[in-house]
Amino acid sequence: MYSEFHRENILNPKFRELGVGYAYEDYSTYHHYWVQLFRG
Structure with missing residues (x-):
């Protein structure tokens, strides 16, 4: 909630409606990837 943009969306x-996605990749720099989708 420290990001004003994310706070406003949430x-x-x-x-x-809210969609959440997650992916893991062994060979990438960060390994964990998240996405959130807000729909009105």
Whole structure:
């Protein structure tokens, strides 16, 4: 919640649906990848 942009999206009452995705890759720099999708 320290990111104002993310905070506004998470708390926006117009969004009624949330999608979350996760992927893991052994050979990448960061290994863990997350995505969130807000839909109104």
